[in-house]
Amino acid sequence: MKFNWGTGLVIGMVGFMSFILYFVITMSTDRKYSYDLVIEDYYKHEMNLQGAIDATANSKQLETPVTGTKTEAGYLIAFPENLDPKAITGSVFLYRPSARQLDFDMPIRLSSSNLLIPDKRLVGGRWNITITWEYEGKNYRFEDEITY
Template sequence: MKINWGTGLVIGMVLFIGFIMFFVITMTTDDKYSHDLVAEDYYKQEMQLQETIDAATNEAQLETPVTGRKTEAGYELQFPETFDPKEITGKVFLYRPSGKQLDFDMLIALSNSTLLIPDSRLLDGRWNITVNWEYQGKKYRFEKAITY
């Protein structure tokens, strides 16, 4: 059977379209290629951007800002010692870039100026720590990327 250039062109286009469709279907249906958003409510978070900027600015203006360090018991956050620990309220959010199922929140409840994130909650690897806290009506924000 003799194939002229028009038939060859049509066969080539059909094969190319089939090749592309195979990859499109594979990428959309296979769970291995599933990627989560960083945050499901990213639009809502974007609307609160100025509050976040103000809180980070307040944190930067502190004489002794929040610091964090790895200890044998876990990761320890040190709040300013000049503040009354009982009046510090807020939330600590730990984000694991490699897996959404490992993300978690902790409420801040202090008896002294340190907060310990237990070693049992943290796996080895990269974590992004975000501490949104408030003291006497003023909001603060501490962010740090760590390798635990």
Template sequence: MKFNWGTGIVIAIVAFMGFILYFVITMSTNNSYSHDLVTEKYYQKELGFQNEIDATQNANNLEENVKILKVNNDLKVIFPAVFNPKKIQGKVFLYRPSNKQLDFEIPISISNSYLLVPEKRLLGGRWNISVAFKYNDKEYLVKQEIEY
């Protein structure tokens, strides 16, 4: 058999196609490359998006905004001083984009104007924090990203 340019090009194309096929099969079957949706019920959550927009607008219209601060290695969520802490109902959801097993939710039940999230639950890295609460039948939503 004589090796010429045509044979070399065919071998190169077949080798490239084999590499691409191997790469696609490896990426689609290997569990370390699995990618989850941001939320499990993506389409149901999308239907309530206008309520989220309204709650965010309500929070932005407050004279004193909700603050999320790192204090002594803990995370402190400070509510406006004009709010009665016992009437605030809701939850604080901490979302870890890199690992959904680290996500957790804390119900808001406070007697002071702040909620303290202990540092033992927070690993180093990026966290998305959503504070969704209701005060006097008006809903509020504050979202913030932090590096812990």
């Protein structure tokens, strides 16, 4: 068999297609590359978007903003001190982009203006934190990306 440029071109194309096919099959069958949707019911979530925008705007109008800091005991969230801590109700949602099973939601129960998320609940890495709360009939929302 004579090897000319046409044969080389066909062999090169078949090799390239095999290479691409190998990666497609590997990415679709390997559990290591399996990722979940960010939100299962995103259409329902989208309907509440205006409320979230208004709550975020309310948070920006506070005299002192909500802040979060990493401490030895965990992640400390500080609410404004001029607000009555017992009147604040809501929840803290921590979303882990790389592992859905690590996501958790905890209610806000304050005796002082600080809320501590224990160190044992947080695995090292990137987290998205969303705090939604209500104070005197007004909704507030705080979002941040943290690296723990």
